[in-house]
Amino acid sequence: MTLKKLVENKAKAVKAASWEMYNLSTEKKNALISRIAYKLLAHTKDIVKANALDMENGRKIGLSSALLDRLLINEKRIYGMVTGIKDVVALPDPVGMIHDRTYRPNGLKVEKMRVPLGAIGIIYEARPNVTIDAAVLCLKSGNTVLLRGGSEAINSNRALVKVLKEAIKEEGLPVSCVEFIDTTDRSAVRVMIKQDKYLDVIIPRGSQPLIKYIIGESSVPVIAHGEGNCHIYVGKAADLNAAEEIVFNAKTQRPSVCNAAEKLLVHKDIARKFLPAILKRLADAGVEIRADKSVRVIYKKAKLATEADWYKEYHDLIIGVKLVGSIEEAIKHINIFGSHHSDAIVSRDRTACDKFLREVDSSAVFANASTRFNDGFELGLGAEIGISTQKLHARGPMGLTELTSSKFVVRGNGQIRK
Amino acid sequence: MTLKKLVENKAKAVKAASWEMYNLSTEKKNALISRIAYKLLAHTKDIVKANALDMENGRKIGLSSALLDRLLINEKRIYGMVTGIKDVVALPDPVGMIHDRTYRPNGLKVEKMRVPLGAIGIIYEARPNVTIDAAVLCLKSGNTVLLRGGSEAINSNRALVKVLKEAIKEEGLPVSCVEFIDTTDRSAVRVMIKQDKYLDVIIPRGSQPLIKYIIGESSVPVIAHGEGNCHIYVGKAADLNAAEEIVFNAKTQRPSVCNAAEKLLVHKDIARKFLPAILKRLADAGVEIRADKSVRVIYKKAKLATEADWYKEYHDLIIGVKLVGSIEEAIKHINIFGSHHSDAIVSRDRTACDKFLREVDSSAVFANASTRFNDGFELGLGAEIGISTQKLHARGPMGLTELTSSKFVVRGNGQIRK
Numbered sequence: 001m002t003l004k005k006l007v008e009n010k011a012k013a014v015k016a017a018s019w020e021m022y023n024l025s026t027e028k029k030n031a032l033i034s035r036i037a038y039k040l041l042a043h044t045k046d047i048v049k050a051n052a053l054d055m056e057n058g059r060k061i062g063l064s065s066a067l068l069d070r071l072l073i074n075e076k077r078i079y080g081m082v083t084g085i086k087d088v089v090a091l092p093d094p095v096g097m098i099h100d101r102t103y104r105p106n107g108l109k110v111e112k113m114r115v116p117l118g119a120i121g122i123i124y125e126a127r128p129n130v131t132i133d134a135a136v137l138c139l140k141s142g143n144t145v146l147l148r149g150g151s152e153a154i155n156s157n158r159a160l161v162k163v164l165k166e167a168i169k170e171e172g173l174p175v176s177c178v179e180f181i182d183t184t185d186r187s188a189v190r191v192m193i194k195q196d197k198y199l200d201v202i203i204p205r206g207s208q209p210l211i212k213y214i215i216g217e218s219s220v221p222v223i224a225h226g227e228g229n230c231h232i233y234v235g236k237a238a239d240l241n242a243a244e245e246i247v248f249n250a251k252t253q254r255p256s257v258c259n260a261a262e263k264l265l266v267h268k269d270i271a272r273k274f275l276p277a278i279l280k281r282l283a284d285a286g287v288e289i290r291a292d293k294s295v296r297v298i299y300k301k302a303k304l305a306t307e308a309d310w311y312k313e314y315h316d317l318i319i320g321v322k323l324v325g326s327i328e329e330a331i332k333h334i335n336i337f338g339s340h341h342s343d344a345i346v347s348r349d350r351t352a353c354d355k356f357l358r359e360v361d362s363s364a365v366f367a368n369a370s371t372r373f374n375d376g377f378e379l380g381l382g383a384e385i386g387i388s389t390q391k392l393h394a395r396g397p398m399g400l401t402e403l404t405s406s407k408f409v410v411r412g413n414g415q416i417r418k
Numbered sequence: 419m420t421l422k423k424l425v426e427n428k429a430k431a432v433k434a435a436s437w438e439m440y441n442l443s444t445e446k447k448n449a450l451i452s453r454i455a456y457k458l459l460a461h462t463k464d465i466v467k468a469n470a471l472d473m474e475n476g477r478k479i480g481l482s483s484a485l486l487d488r489l490l491i492n493e494k495r496i497y498g499m500v501t502g503i504k505d506v507v508a509l510p511d512p513v514g515m516i517h518d519r520t521y522r523p524n525g526l527k528v529e530k531m532r533v534p535l536g537a538i539g540i541i542y543e544a545r546p547n548v549t550i551d552a553a554v555l556c557l558k559s560g561n562t563v564l565l566r567g568g569s570e571a572i573n574s575n576r577a578l579v580k581v582l583k584e585a586i587k588e589e590g591l592p593v594s595c596v597e598f599i600d601t602t603d604r605s606a607v608r609v610m611i612k613q614d615k616y617l618d619v620i621i622p623r624g625s626q627p628l629i630k631y632i633i634g635e636s637s638v639p640v641i642a643h644g645e646g647n648c649h650i651y652v653g654k655a656a657d658l659n660a661a662e663e664i665v666f667n668a669k670t671q672r673p674s675v676c677n678a679a680e681k682l683l684v685h686k687d688i689a690r691k692f693l694p695a696i697l698k699r700l701a702d703a704g705v706e707i708r709a710d711k712s713v714r715v716i717y718k719k720a721k722l723a724t725e726a727d728w729y730k731e732y733h734d735l736i737i738g739v740k741l742v743g744s745i746e747e748a749i750k751h752i753n754i755f756g757s758h759h760s761d762a763i764v765s766r767d768r769t770a771c772d773k774f775l776r777e778v779d780s781s782a783v784f785a786n787a788s789t790r791f792n793d794g795f796e797l798g799l800g801a802e803i804g805i806s807t808q809k810l811h812a813r814g815p816m817g818l819t820e821l822t823s824s825k826f827v828v829r830g831n832g833q834i835r836k
Contacts, residue, residue: 096776118779222639249834332437358531366828369828410782410785412787
């Protein structure tokens with residue numbers, strides 16, 4: 001069978017199975033994902049053994065230690081997956097929920113009902129935990145899922161998909177509720193993103209070049225996660241202690257993630273008071289400071305930032321620092337140079353905070369809190385399949401509700417259109 | 419200037435203008451669109467004159483009478499546009515609305531706020547009323563808009579865009595709140611759908627081949643309107659008089675539109691009682707009946723339907739008729755052969771209605787009402803920029819709310835992530 005045919009058949013099977021999932025009761029969906037947790041524990045040894053093959057290959061081909069860490073599955077991580085599944089079991093099922101009820105003058109009762117999206121394609125890199133996390137969230141929200149994971153995790157994914165399939169079979173559900181594209185051939189992605197006949201949405205998780213390629217070429221609608229060039233603006237009415245803690249946390253607590261702060265904008269009136277201490281503390285923690293000229297007058301050890309710096313997501317212990325003359329200038333800078341991911345103001349001035357929160361156009365905006373809170377668990381969604389930085393459908397962390405669509409449900413007693 | 423550069427510049431200008439619209443007060447937005455209405459009345463003669471050129475060219479190139487009717491602008495239609503604008507002025511502004519407020523254990527207050535989508539591209543055929551309708555809805559919801567209308571309406575659109583620009587200037591807003599791609603060169607569409615750097619969404623309105631082309635090639639997210647292969651299922655507990663009225667209305671009231679019924683599924687137990695009268699009435703109204711074998715036993719004059727018929731949107735006085743043995747068979751048929759647009763059940767059995775409404779996966783599902791009600795005005799949205807048949811972002815009629823996105827708004831008092 002050609003690769004094209006293989007991917008097409010899997011997409012078709014996943015779509016066909018979606019009709020049975022569409023109306024599955026919450027009880028049965030919970031039974032299914034609980035059984036997945038049970039099976040993960042029962043097959044821990046097989047999974048760890050399969051993962052060891054991937055780890056060995058990964059070391060051979062020279063994967064970085066960060067990538068090897070993402071690839072690793074051990075007993076503790078399997079317990080982590082199981083705990084995650086238990087949390088998802090406890091979450092409310094959005095499917096069937098009614099919202100926006102109205103009555104029309106002609107007597108029609110109009111409601112909207114949450115329904116599954118249908119068949120979801122997930123394209124991700126060599127992080128085998130996504131295989132379980134994504135499958136469980138898709139199934140709980142009544143969707144079926146076609147998985148395409150990074151080739152470096154192929155053995156781990158095979159073992160995990162075996163677990164998923166066993167649980168599905170034992171619950172008497174169509175085996176194609178979950179399908180996995182079992183090939184390391186990268187062109188499978190190219191075929192998968194053209195399956196608009198069968199797939200309702202594709203969620204890519206991975207590097208920006210991969211995501212951009214998928215957005216540009218996919219005929220299936222995409223929900224995508226863009227860059228995180230996140231800002232903290234310290235206003236002239238800021239509590240400077242709080243500002244220092246928030247900036248230090250947002251930059252250094254986990255610098256490789258998308259909601260870490262990359263830029264610090266400071267109102268010029270408080271710059272001399274605020275900057276020396278925080279910049280020294282950041283530098284002592286190994287953070288490279290790239291600043292504009294006026295900051296360098298205050299903190300001479302800073303490197304000079306280039307224009308490119310203001311657009312950049314460093315993903316690293318680097319921070320760009322800039323003075324601004326007003327909150328308006330800060331907002332404009334963030335909207336033009338930022339990536340509309342997570343941006344924060346630190347200020348005790350309520351009006352300034354309101355203005356910032358209203359006018360900065362990002363997936364999450366914060367007043368007096370770290371940008372690191374832009375996360376499904378931290379914002380109370382209970383679980384997260386990713387963070388969307390696009391404007392359609394879902395923006396910010398995506399939980400179970402964001403894995404559903406809706407339909408108009410209209411009840412009448414014989415109404416016809418005049 | 420090359421066409422590519424021209425389109426790119428307009429997209430860039432529309433995006434730049436979107437930052438001013440993003441936070442414009444409801445009052446100012448209403449003042450703007452009210453002024454558009456005023457200007458339409460003041461320039462009625464110029465608009466009708468420009469339209470006469472398009473009508474003349476249209477007749478020369480042999481446009482059908484249906485297309486000429488869509489192209490026509492007269493005084494009465496301008497009054498219609500003005501009335502429509504007044505209705506939009508009266509609608510609530512979704513921008514800034516807060517929903518889904520929660521408090522986190524660490525004291526963070528988490529809310530979602532509705533915000534404009536940003537810069538919207540509208541691609542449409544030779545229906546110049548869309549120029550005004552779409553611009554007004556986009557502006558009211560805080561968006562800017564790049565218009566690309568059908569070449570047969572170029573003179574009408576130029577006159578209408580002049581009106582829009584005048585109103586924008588007089589209100590002191592950036593002129594590029596509305597831009598128009600003033601060329602009849604069809605390749606402008608190809609350039610426009612690649613402007614993901616500037617456009618936040620594209621809404622195509624037009625023929626299915628055009629929409630499919632845009633979905634396949636656009637790197638900008640698309641909200642699209644698919645086919646309407648709509649069904650009415652008459653269950654065994656149906657009020658047969660109501661069923662007859664609903665079927666007759668949904669098929670014949672306006673057969674060329676997307677929410678007209680194309681298929682009639684009838685439970686076999688009531689077929690002999692129900693079918694003869696309704697099929698005769700439809701035939702007398704000029705409707706061609708294409709039926710399966712079992713229907714032809716009851717109503718001999720029907721043509722035999724082919725498998726292709728079950729997939730087809732006729733847009734015409736034709737109906738496909740089929741017997742089913744159960745509600746399950748009806749639901750399965752609709753989900754597999756239908757286009758997920760508008761589907762109805764007629765039944766006095768509440769359980770059957772609930773089952774149908776829950777299990778049929780369409781943008782709008784109806785119990786005991788005509789499919790013709792799948793419309794923004796009829797369902798209470800107050801206005802409509804189109805009907806979405808896709809599952810992401812908006813499904814069913816799209817009003818002002820569907821022209822917005824949301825962002826997480828988080829307020830704290832110094833929280834950092836541990």
